[in-house]
Amino acid sequence: MLDARVAGEPFVEFDGAGLRLPTGKTLLHDLSLAVPEGETLAFIGRSGSGKTTALKLVNALLLPTDGEVRVAGQSTRTWDAIRLRRRTGWVIQEVGLFPHLSVGRNVGLVPELEGWPAARVGKRVEEMLELVGLPAPEYAARYPHQLSGGQRQRVGVARALAADPPLLLLDEPFGALDPITRAELQREFRGLQARLKKTAIFVTHDMREAARVADRIALLAGGALIALGTAATLRASRDPEVHSFFEAGDT
Amino acid sequence: MSAEILTETIHHVVLVGVSIAIATAIGVPLGVFLTRRPAWSRLVLGVAGVLQTIPSLALFGFLIPVPVIGGIGTRTALVALTVYGLLPVLRNTVTGIAGVDPALREAARGMGMTDRQLLLRVELPLAASVILAGIRVATVIGIGVATIAAAIGAGGLGVFIFRGVAMVDNRTILAGALPAAGLAVGADLLLGAVERRLRPR
Numbered sequence: 284m285l286d287a288r289v290a291g292e293p294f295v296e297f298d299g300a301g302l303r304l305p306t307g308k309t310l311l312h313d314l315s316l317a318v319p320e321g322e323t324l325a326f327i328g329r330s331g332s333g334k335t336t337a338l339k340l341v342n343a344l345l346l347p348t349d350g351e352v353r354v355a356g357q358s359t360r361t362w363d364a365i366r367l368r369r370r371t372g373w374v375i376q377e378v379g380l381f382p383h384l385s386v387g388r389n390v391g392l393v394p395e396l397e398g399w400p401a402a403r404v405g406k407r408v409e410e411m412l413e414l415v416g417l418p419a420p421e422y423a424a425r426y427p428h429q430l431s432g433g434q435r436q437r438v439g440v441a442r443a444l445a446a447d448p449p450l451l452l453l454d455e456p457f458g459a460l461d462p463i464t465r466a467e468l469q470r471e472f473r474g475l476q477a478r479l480k481k482t483a484i485f486v487t488h489d490m491r492e493a494a495r496v497a498d499r500i501a502l503l504a505g506g507a508l509i510a511l512g513t514a515a516t517l518r519a520s521r522d523p524e525v526h527s528f529f530e531a532g533d534t
Numbered sequence: 535m536s537a538e539i540l541t542e543t544i545h546h547v548v549l550v551g552v553s554i555a556i557a558t559a560i561g562v563p564l565g566v567f568l569t570r571r572p573a574w575s576r577l578v579l580g581v582a583g584v585l586q587t588i589p590s591l592a593l594f595g596f597l598i599p600v601p602v603i604g605g606i607g608t609r610t611a612l613v614a615l616t617v618y619g620l621l622p623v624l625r626n627t628v629t630g631i632a633g634v635d636p637a638l639r640e641a642a643r644g645m646g647m648t649d650r651q652l653l654l655r656v657e658l659p660l661a662a663s664v665i666l667a668g669i670r671v672a673t674v675i676g677i678g679v680a681t682i683a684a685a686i687g688a689g690g691l692g693v694f695i696f697r698g699v700a701m702v703d704n705r706t707i708l709a710g711a712l713p714a715a716g717l718a719v720g721a722d723l724l725l726g727a728v729e730r731r732l733r734p735r
Binding site for chain 2: 342344364365366367368369371373375376379381382383392393396442452
């Protein structure tokens with residue numbers, strides 16, 4: 284490990300976390316790292332490196348077969364999974380919006396599940412859409428298929444933030460976008476984070492994106508942590524796998 | 535005779551409507567259950583498929599001596615029509631729910647939906663058009679099969695068809711066949727329109 288800058292109390296901790304399938308295949312091996320409150324950490328790696336697995340261990344979509352993952356000091360094994368997930372914003376590639384629900388209903392979904400009164404949900408939906416630059420009067424009644432890819436992704440971010448969760452998980456959220464929209468959304472995400480200061484874990488395969496959105500970067504390969512540090516410290520690394528990600532990003 | 539046609543047409547609609555409602559009430563929950571227990575799926579769909587292959591006149595005949603659900607009359611006809619309606623509803627429920635994008639299912643779980651919320655808010659609404667297509671097929675089949683219900687004294691438009699065949703009178707046959715065909719086409723168009731409205735974009 285290259286760097287262990289600690290900014291606050293750890294909010295998410297991987298403690299020797301591993302996931303082995305019943306078939307014997309190891310998806311993630313002995314991952315230990317802490318994400319302090321307010322930090323944005325990026326997991327970067329090739330396909331099959333274990334980065335999405337690591338993310339799903341945080342909101343208990345998967346449970347570790349070895350070690351444990353703690354959120355707010357509590358193991359994901361003992362968290363009520365439904366409660367944990369509602370307190371965790373989850374952004375995935377554009378498939379994540381429900382096609383049969385309007386933009387407004389998509390955004391208001393978690394507050395609604397949490398039993399907020401309708402008026403409060405409505406107000407929150409307006410605020411959230413405003414926050415991501417899609418004014419509610421114009422967009423709330425539309426359906427996901429009527430939006431551009433970038434707009435859909437903004438709705439995804441608004442939805443994840445709607446119940447004001449302390450933790451955000453983002454699984455290649457901008458992966459399906461064109462480079463210009465992508466850069467725009469990365470900038471907006473940075474801006475939002477500067478204001479909201481959520482603890483966030485961001486999965487990507489693009490080093491340039493990781494460097495733009497994250498405070499620290501954790502590089503995974505073959506289910507193991509190879510390097511952890513800021514973009515600058517990683518750039519200085521001699522590890523060939525780390526190096527290859529910068530080269531891929533420079534082309 | 536036109537008053538009689540109207541009466542039997544209404545009776546026909548009731549026979550089909552009630553049996554499809556029962557088939558839906560059984561088929562949709564059972565289909566949902568099968569998506570949760572895939573191991574049972576083949577067996578249950580297999581049985582429903584075999585029932586479907588019994589020639590309709592034979593099924594009506596088989597049911598006559600059966601106690602409680604059998605005998606002569608409307609009740610027996612409803613049982614037979616429900617049996618025919620079950621397979622399309624059941625199969626389309628299973629197919630429709632299985633066809634929901636796994637990524638959406640995972641998104642729903644990741645947002646903290648319970649199993650019940652996942653079913654009611656995501657899976658069933660997204661599968662609704664496919665399930666309705668099953669109900670539509672069941673209805674159209676049911677309208678045809680229900681003409682045979684007259685053979686066991688259950689009434690319906692088949693009354694004219696059987697009478698016409700016995701009298702070798704095409705006009706009487708048509709008095710049953712034409713309204714039945716009209717009902718089938720009408721039901722198909724109506725349910726098709728509903729189905730299109732439910733289709734996710």
